[in-house]
Every structure is written in structure tokens, then in C-alpha cells.
Amino acid sequence: MRRRDFVTLFGGAAALLPLAARAQQSTKVWRIGYLGFGPASSWTSEVDALRSGLRDLGYVEGKNIAIEFRWAERADQTFDLATQFVRMNVDVIFAPASTQVEPARRATKTIPIVFAQHADPVGLGDVASLSRPGGNITGMSMLLTEISVKELEILRETLPDSARIGVLWNPTTPSHPTAVKAVEAISEKLGVQLVLAPAGTVTEIQAAFLTMSREGVSGVLVLSSPLYTVQGVLLADLQMKYRLPEIFANRANVDAGGLVSYGADLNDLYRRAAFYVDKILKGTNPADLPVEQASRYLMVFNLKTAKALGITIPPTVLARADDVIE
Template identity: 80%
Template structure:
């Protein structure tokens, strides 16, 4: 009897030891981050995502790891998405439509979370905002509506403008829809838009040269990972051709652009962390409603305005959330 009790005691101790180890070694969740451009261009947004995850109890190296993959061109995103699928990550974080489209082609099994999708329903990435219905969900930034608003702000800033340039990226899935909305809005505003497609750095240079020849008064730069990544280059062409720019993202104004009006990307990335948390806890993307941006920022760079010799009307200045001097 004593020997049997001893064996039972050893068995119980082994079970307790295994349980203790399980508690000390939580599951290591893996997030595949499908980025575009260089990581240095997205430091604020990346930190916002990481901050959101930390707030939900996820610590890198302890219970999550993030596998970053950065495409330098749009045609590289599918191969990188496929690489993340082959690694069998638990979630693919594909911030915008540029990354969501190739991620969707790469997998219908691994959950995909986006943070700044321009038009998830219109592009067919989700069935509806309330019930996405597939393996994709996240936060939307309403690019089409924002682009029309940016055109209005640029028209207010330059009330005598006869032509306004529109820099758009044919490789960004949401841009054709936004361009159509901008053209329709321009007719109501009584201005002519000059469309300048650019899907690469070389094409950006050609687009600005063309808009300069067309004598546009300003340039509306549609939000795109390519343009967000090359903020300093766009600011350089702005000064070279004397073409004031309006953007959707504050980062472009920090880099030297004139005005931005758009969703607070840091807020969107931080909130996207909640989707990842819910998926880790067993929720299905199909059942997680897409949320829309709720915080919008208007930023004006007066230092740039002075360098361009531009006077920002008082009614536009009064609406700014932040002014860079």
C-alpha cells in the first residue's frame, strides 16, 4: 500500500508539474505583417498596433511574435503573402487594400485583418460591413468620401483654381472608384481635374512634370501605401514644380506636404489590435463587423505654405486640428 501511494503521489506531482509548465509557457501567437515600402515610413502606425496589442496583454517575445514582410512594389505582395501562409501564421495583418487583395488570393483559411481599407465592400473583400462573411475584417477609412472632401478643401484654399491635379495609383485597388467620385465632384465645384496616374517612383516624377505643363493650381494625392512611403519625395516635387499638395495622411504633411485631411491612422491601427485579440480568443472574422474610422484630422504646414508663397484662407486655417509652423 505504501508503494502504491508513493507511485500515485509521483503521478500526481508529474501532472501538477505539467500544468505549471503550461501556465508558465503560454501559446506563442504569430502575426504575419504584410507591409508596403520601408518599415521606417510606418513607425508610428506600427507602434500604434503594438501599443494596442500590449494593452490587450500581448507582449512580443512572450506570447506573440510579429513576422514582418515588406514589399517594395505591388507585384511583390502576393509572393510575400504566400510566404506568410506557408509559415502558417495565426493572423495576417494586411493594413490596406493594396495588401488585402494579394493576401486574399493567397489564403481563404488564415484570418486577415486590415486597418485602413478604403472600400472593403466595394472591392468585394467583405460581403457587408455588418457581416463580413469570409476570413477578412478590420477597420475602414472611407477613402472615396475623404477624397471628395480633400478636393473641396483644396478648392477652398485656392478659390481661383481652374485646374487641380489628381495623383492616383493604378495598382491601388480602391483608386478607380475614388477617381470617378472626384471627377463627378469637380463638375459641381466648377474645376477641371487633371488625372495623373503613377504606380512607381519613376512615374511619380513623370506625373508631376505633366501636371506642371497642364498648369494645375494644386495636387490632390490619393492615399496609397506607395505615396505614404515616399512622402519626402512628393514634398520635393511639390517645391520643384510649385504645386501645393493635399493628402489623406498626416505623415505626408510632416514630410513637407501642405495640407492633410483624413482618418487618424494611429487610431485605426490601435483599434485593429482588438480584432486580432478576438480572433485569438476564438472569434471568426466572418462574424466581426467592419468598423469605420471615427477620428479625422486636418493638419496644415505653414512652413511649407511660406516656402511656396501660399496664403491659407482664414476659414480653412480655423478648421485645422494641428498647425505646423
């Protein structure tokens, strides 16, 4: 081969390399392991919000991203599902709440973990600080402790004659002990006595309501937990059976028949969590991505439920609602 021909051939091949590299990059399909707490039907709007956020950032499922879903029926199943993602070597584990983050953290110290509604990431040790997470975990926080205190205040205003209020909390939700301490601390100031009712299973939820009813509570503060979200219909039924108005953090529980909710806009949090997935896939270390706190909070009342329970919502309280179900 003549030298000129060799140089021409080599130069042409070199010119093609960037194109080949770009083609290979464009066909890369990133894999996201979604560690859910089922049934999946209870989280349709949140999953849609995450997908919407990813689409806005240029991701198309089946083309450059794939979401592998695993849904735990019980909290003790989440670790096994997290280890499945580790064996699959997914690019990111999406673990929405502390219930899923804790087992994901135990399963891997290297695969990035993104959360969307973590209650207390610093307090539980999942990140070193909000500004500098410092490990393989980051995402959006919903400030459960502060929200729970506000929910107790709202329930007290809604039921001004209440002297005893039940608190349904889940021992399998890592953030709940801290939230329980916070509502206990504010209860005396509000002039109410609390009846704490732990429940980590459906059977325990049913037993807890029987106990709270016998203890003479006027209403129930239901601390935010994936279990309580997926059991929205059951909790609404127990509310009517025992005539105990409930307040939640998640609007979905009010849509299912609960009286009132006050909490972070979960759809907004899940949509914004897509930003973290995008940054990580583009090479940013999760340790350098500050945790953001929820900025949108919603109060929703179900007036159909209020009427069925024979409750008149004080006008000063109802006027602050962001939405009302007639």
C-alpha cells in the same frame, strides 16, 4: 500496487493536468505576419501604434506574441510575401491596406487577415458587409472615397482661384478607380476641371507632375496610397519644383513637406486593429467581427510650406485645422 495507492496517484496526476494545460497555454507564442509596403521607416508611428494596442491587451513580444515583418518594395511583390506567411502558417496576417489585403486574400482563404486602413472593403469584395464580413478578413476602414471628395473640397477652398486641379492616383491601389469616379462626380459642382495623372512607380510620379504642370493645374489631390506615403519626400520636392500645392490623406506627407492633409487618424486605426488580432487569437471567427469605420479625422496644415509657395490659407479654412506646423 495497492488500490488506495493507485487511486491517490491517479487523483494527484489528474489534479496536475489543469496546471500543465495552463502552463502550456501561457507559453504559447502567437505569430503575426505583418505584410508591409516599405521602407519600414515610413510606417514607424503606425507600427508603434499596433504594438501599443497589443501591449494594452496583454501581449508581450518574445513572450506570448511574435511579429514577423515582410516589406514589399513594389506592389507586385506583396503576393509572394503573403505566400511566405502561408507557408509559415502564421496565426494572423496583418495586411494594413487594400494594396496588401488583395494579395493576402489570393494567398489564403483560411488564415485570418486583419486590415487597419482599408479604403473600401465592401466595394472591393474583401468582405460581404461591414456588419457581417463573412470570410477570413476583417478590420478597420478609412472610407477613402468619402475622404477623397472632402480633400478636393478643402483644396478648392484653400486655392479659391483654381480652375484646374490635378489628381495623382495609383493604378496598383485597388480602391483608387472608385475614388477617382467620386472626385470626378463632385468636380463640376465645385467648378474645377480635373487632370487625372496615374502613377504607380517613382518614375511615373515624376512624369505625372511634369504632365500636370504643363496642363496648368493649380494644385494636386494625392489619393491615399502606401506608395505615396513612402514617397513623401519626393512628393514634397516635386510640389516645390513645380509650385503645385498638394493635399494628402496622411499627416506623414505633411510632416514631409506637403501643404495639407485630411484623413483618418492612422495611429488610432492601427491601435484599434489590435483588438481584432486579440479577438481572433482568442478564438473568434473573423467572419463574425464587424468592420469598424474610422471615427477620428484630422486636418493638418504646414504653414512653412504655404509660405514657401507664397500661399495665404483662408482664415475660415485654417480655423478648422486640428494641427498646424509653424
